[in-house]
Amino acid sequence: MRISIFGLGYVGAVTAGCLTSRGHYVVGVDVHPQKVDDFNNGIPPIVEPGLDELLKQAKEQNRLRATTDCADAIADTELSIVCVGTPSAPSGALDLRFVRTVAAQIAGAVRKKNTHHTLVFRSTMLPGSTERIVGEGLAELEKDSLLNVFYYPEFLRESTAVEDFENPSLAVVGSRDGSRPPEPLMESLFGVNASVVTWPTAEAVKYACNAFHATKITFANEIGRVGKQLSIDSKAVMSLLCQDTRLNISSYYLRPGNPFGGSCLPKDVRALMNQARVGGVQIPLLESLLSSNEKHLASLLSLITESGQKEAVILGLSFKSNTDDLRESPMVDVAQFLIGHGFPLRIYDPALNLASLIGANKRVIDTKMPHLAQLLQNDLGAAIGTEGVIIAAQKCAPVEELAKHVSRDHHVIDVNGWKELTQLPSRYEGFCW
Ligand SMILES: NC(=O)c1ccc[n+]([C@@H]2O[C@H](COP(=O)([O-])OP(=O)(O)OC[C@H]3O[C@@H](n4cnc5c(N)ncnc54)[C@H](O)[C@@H]3O)[C@@H](O)[C@H]2O)c1
The missing domain is CATH 3.40.50.720 (NAD(P)-binding Rossmann-like Domain)
Structure with missing residues (x-):
């Protein structure tokens, strides 16, 4: 396939390198001329193990170029993947300015090209964002059968990004009505086993995953702090905790529903909170459990x-x-x-x-x-x-x-x-x- 990738940062550059290694032709697009120049020379704009070789090889095989010109990229490709940044605004709100700019540019370029184009958003966006952005200027193109829009969250981790792209921990793709994208797209991009859901569900999965990861890290750190207070090897405690793959490292207790209760959980959380408090250790995550419940x-x-x-x-x-x-x-x-x-x-x-x-x-x-x-x-x-x-x-x-x-x-x-x-x-x- 001929694919354009908007945003040549950590996600875009890795996506570009990995897709070229699968035999696709990739046009990278970025507003930074230096990133575009580097890309055109097969040099990664970021540090990521394995990416140098992928880009160098793609360059040698004439399967990679970059530009600052959106219309040029759209005219030369049939599918675009949007990987621009979605930073925090000072209030903490999600700033979708870059995604909106790119979406508007792509809309104009597809209208001009006047042949069918597929648009895949990969930038992390809050549930409802894809629908809103499509409503702001892409819906007409959809109606005219010139555009198909998907939301495809990225789960890669920096430093193992190439490996994660090739072997994702989770593959989820969102379509407008939750219907399965065309098979060639499933095969070449999303993966035939990807779960297909609606746009907002796919958007929400990414946030749920990141919130879960942050919760896991904070939980382990709080157990670590309490352990230190009690002179206990909390790494051993956590390692044993992870050995229980029935209740601990499993889908058990991970379904929204009843508040927790019973003779153990509330009592034991209270006792742990008290123990930490007595020892002067602050554990805000664990302390929040009862009030959240x-x-x-x-x-x-x-x-x-x-x-x-x-x-x-x-x-x-x-x-x-x-x-x-x-x-x-x-x-x-x-x-x-x-x-x-x-x-x-x-x-x-x-x-x-x-x-x-x-x-x-x-x-x-x-x-x-x-x-x-x-x-x-x-x-x-x-x-x-x-x-x-x-x-x-x-x-x-x-x-x-x-x-x-x-x-x-x-x-x-x-x-x-x-x-x-x-x-x-x-x-x-x-x-x-
Ligand atoms: N970095 C990660 O590990 C990671 C993992 C999963 C998802 N994500 C998400 O993916 C998105 C991209 O993250 P990143 O870390 O690659 O960001 P980044 O800041 O490294 O790269 C974004 C790139 O977009 C470019 N850009 C901005 N406006 C543009 C425009 N109008 N046209 C073309 N390019 C434009 C910027 O110049 C920059 O090179 C974010 O939404 C992020 O939350 C990141």
Whole structure:
């Protein structure tokens, strides 16, 4: 393919080098004449292992040139990849000035060329940016079948960028409606196994990944600081933590849904926070966990009140399915809130047998919900009733059973990603998605 690459920085230069090594012809475009000159001489404008050889070889094989002229690059290519910078504005907001400038230049050049062109944004942009930028001057070209636009986030790391480009840790491509790009493009650019989603989802994945990476680093550093305070080898601690690939280094606990609760997580986070505080060690990430969890619960309570329903049903009172442990269960807090706000409340939880509750578990009920027995329904139909907001915290019953009782007058809030609930005739609302 004949490809133009806008922005010859870390991402653009590596993309150019790697695509030429796959046999593509590449025209680099940058506003910096020095970068363009270097590129034209097969010299990388940045330091990146392996890139010198790729550019030198591409130059020798006449598969690489660069220009400052957008129209020249568009006329000479069928596909453009935008890799210009998206820096922070002083407020912290994302500055899309360079992307907008390039998009406007490309729009003019494609209109002039008047043959079909593919445009791929690779610059990191907040969800909704591609849609906005397309709306600002590219949509007409799309309508006239002169342009296809994709968002293709880049996950390479500087210093191993060439290797990462060839063997990406994740390949995701966004199209306007989430439909799969043409096969030749999948094969030559995105990879046949790339996940295809909509533009905003692809944009969001990049931010979620970077926020996750920052969280991992900060978490390890905070464990390190607490470890030092306690004269513990925190590298050994973290190395052992990583050995658990079922709960720790895995997709477990990485689904948006219920706030955390139960007899361990809140208690142990509190104890660790206290330990650090006593030793004068600041661990803002770990200290934020309980307050973030409270905010998560508060947003669920808002959603319940905003439903406008006058009655409420909780499916699953304990902190997770298949247990009767009520200690620090967020749903006990939800129940207390609903009772306090005068909602007639019904609770269905087949794992809960009040008669068998003992010890701390019983104390939760005695202190927080002494009237639980009157609210707990053994019969699903009686619990669901004829109307109200159903807070589906757990999969307490098969959807087919729920379907026998749930009506159009119900409003289901799916707390934990139980997507089959969309099959019910009631209004459906996902909690945090
Ligand atoms: N650097 C990384 O490791 C990395 C990894 C993944 C994603 N990203 C994202 O990729 C994008 C590019 O990052 P980078 O590190 O390569 O940036 P960079 O600053 O190194 O390079 C950007 C280039 O764009 C050029 N440019 C600006 N305006 C232009 C215009 N109108 N026409 C042509 N060129 C123009 C600049 O001169 C510069 O050479 C950013 O959105 C960044 O967040 C970066």
